[in-house]
Amino acid sequence: MEETSNEKQLASQFYFACRNNDFDLAIxxxxxxxxxxxxxxEPNGSTALHAACYYKRIDIVKILLDRGFTRRVVNKFDKTPIDExxxxxxxxxxxxxKTSNRFGGNxxxxREKSIWIPVDGNENVIIQDPITDLYKGNRLNYGIFQADNIIKQLNGMPKLDVIQRFFRRAVQEKDLTRLIQAYTAETDxxxxxxxxxxxxxxxxxxSQFVQIIYFNDQLHRKFSYEGTCYRSxxxxxEDQLSLFKKGAKVFNRTFISATRDRQIAEEYILDRSCENKYTVMMIFKIRHCYTAINIEDISEFSHEEEILIMCDKIFKIEKITKRNNFYIEVELRDSKSNQRR
Structure with missing residues (x-):
């Protein structure tokens, strides 16, 4: 990542503050x-975060990541900051x-009870207040995604400018993966x-944000996931396990973040004090299109191997296994009716 003398002249003062570990100037x-x-x-084909990583400026890297600097951008050597x-x-x-509860945890x-709703009767009509969208998830293409209204509504949220930047890029590039990145960013x-x-x-x-993610056919065709994923x-x-009963059907009111890597889901439990508490490992068996998308290659945290399960998806609880007195596995399989949108 060494720069030539011409490249050095092109980079900004902030870039060199980060590269040279000038902490006070960087702040x-x-x-x-x-x-x-x-x-x-920068004009030299790199970013301040790339430079700080390459030159091992640990304190600088900390403040840049905490500020919300982009993690997925590649430099002229086709490397992301974490690659450097x-x-x-x-x-x-x-x-x-370790305080994050994105993949479950504490x-x-x-809250969990409010997410999972029992299904009684006809799967096709059971969901209350279903998501609808006249534009079929194509608001960005039509130029009618009202990003400013969302930003105004979120006024006061920490790191709001991180979300605003992703929204602006989504609108400019007509690229809804930028909205996925906003969802995965380390903000609220x-x-x-x-x-x-x-x-x-x-x-x-x-509602506009949800409609784009939920209904966009191109997104689901490209990133649709079939396989197993985990959430803990x-x-x-043990009485609270009554939320899940073998043979019962439930649907999720919200998006659910799961991971292809069981170890990551396990770590969400291991990193917390669980004395005299029960661990529930939710094992999702995804078989149908439109149930979930694989956002590993979109997410700001690609190593998490995140699978984003769409809201309002019906699952049947296939199996409940008690591994020991405090560890229980719940296996859920998505319903074929999830294909009907």
Whole structure:
């Protein structure tokens, strides 16, 4: 990643502050400028985060990642910042905080109960307040995705400019994978999306975001996932397992983040104090298109191997296995009726 003398002249002051480990100047410039103005590809074909990683500027890397700098951008050598992070200490900085509950973890029973709704009767008519969209997920192509309304609604959310940047790029490039990246970014945005899905308030601007992800045929054809994925949760008592009964059917009111890597789901439990609590490993067997998409190659955290399960998908609980007194596996299989949209 060595630059020539001409390339050095082209890079910004902020880039060299990060490259040369000038922490005070980097902080000063970080506070002076908008995120988009400094988290950018420099004329030399690199970014400040790439440079900080390559030169092992650990404290600089920490503040850039915390600020929300893009992780997936590739430099002129076709490398992402984590590719340039050639020590384990640096690579660890790219992991989500251990407090994250994105793949389950320490989520309250009340929250989990609000997500999973029992299905009684005809699968085709059971879902209340189903997602609808006259534009079939094509708002970006039609130029009618009202990103500014969503940003205004989220006013006050920390790191809102991170989401605003992804939205702006989505609109400019007509690329809905930028919206997926916004969902996977380490902000509270994904919680706002799922809180909307629990309430389904029609005036909520986030309905547009959900409609694009849920209905866009091109997205589902390209990234549709079939296979097994995992999510782990903690419950306080075995009685709370009544949420899942063998042979029963349930549907999820929200998007569900799962992972192809069982070890990642396990770590969400191991990283938390689980004394006298029960671990539930949810094992999803996905067989049908439109149930879930594989966003590993889109996500800001590609190593998580995330599978994003769409909302309002019906699952049958095939098996419940008690591995020991405090570890239970629940196997769920998606319903064929999920193909009917």
């Amino acid at each position: 000063h410039l970080l506070n002076q400028h908008q995120l988009e103005d400094i988290d950018r590809m 992070a050639n020590t384990e200490e640096l690579r660890q900085l790219f992991l989500r905080p 989520i309250s029973y009340e 945005f994904y919680n706002h999306v799922n809180n909307y899905l629990l309430s389904r308030q029609p005036e909520n601007s986030l 949760i903690i419950i306080d008592s």
